[in-house]
Amino acid sequence: MTTEIPLDSPRSHTTTLAGTPKGAAICRRIARRQLxxxxxxxxxxxxxxxxxxxxAELAANAIxxxxxxxxxxxxxxTITTTxxxxxxxxxxISDPRGDKLPALPTVHAPNAQSGRGLTLIDALCxxxxxxPRHPNSKTVWAELDLTDAS
Known part of the structure; x- marks a missing residue:
């Protein structure tokens, strides 16, 4: 059973954060609270x-x-219904490095300590x-379908 999100609730939230580990932690808390x-x-x-x-992964990548x-x-x-x-x-998540675009890694080293974030995102969303965003910046986006179209 799927419960619809109320149409009268706020459906969009934007926050600008410092490009630091503390900014990423605050980003995670804000997302948790808003969701x-x-x-x-x-x-x-x-x-x-x-x-x-x-x-968490996108914020970590941004910083x-x-x-x-x-x-x-x-x-x-943003939550939208169509x-x-x-x-x-x-x-x-938008960051000021438009020259560094993310890509799924093709090979993972067995003992690597990093490099799996986009693979995780790809599996979850x-x-x-x-x-691209205004000069020299980019937005990385992910979508989760909450309900199927009827």
Whole structure:
């Protein structure tokens, strides 16, 4: 059984954060709080935890690979309902490094300590990708389908 997210609830949230480990931690807390406010923790539990993992990985990538000193990154969460896809949660993290686009690794070293984040994101979400943003920046996005279109 799928419970619909109330249409009268706020459906979009954007926050700009420092491009630091503390900024990434705050990003995770903000996402957790906002998704809980929207009711995902009780109505779409698996999607709630998948979304939190995706936010954590994208925020970590933003501060590790997308960092430019003195510039932050942005978290944008949106829930939309369309006839085509049903209800979808879209997670976007924008960073100031448009020249460093993410790509799925083709080979993983067995004992590597990093390099699996995008593989995890790819496994958890229904779709993901990148889009260019204003000069020299990018947005990495991931979508989770919360309900099927009827």
């Amino acid at each position: 809980a406010v929207w009711g995902l923790h009780s109505t779409h539990t698996e999607s709630f935890y998948s979304a939190l993992l995706i936010v 590790t690979h997308g960092r430019v000193p003195g510039r932050g990154f942005e978290l944008h969460l 006839a085509h896809r049903g209800t979808t949660l879209r997670i976007e 229904d779709r993901w990708g990148t889009i």
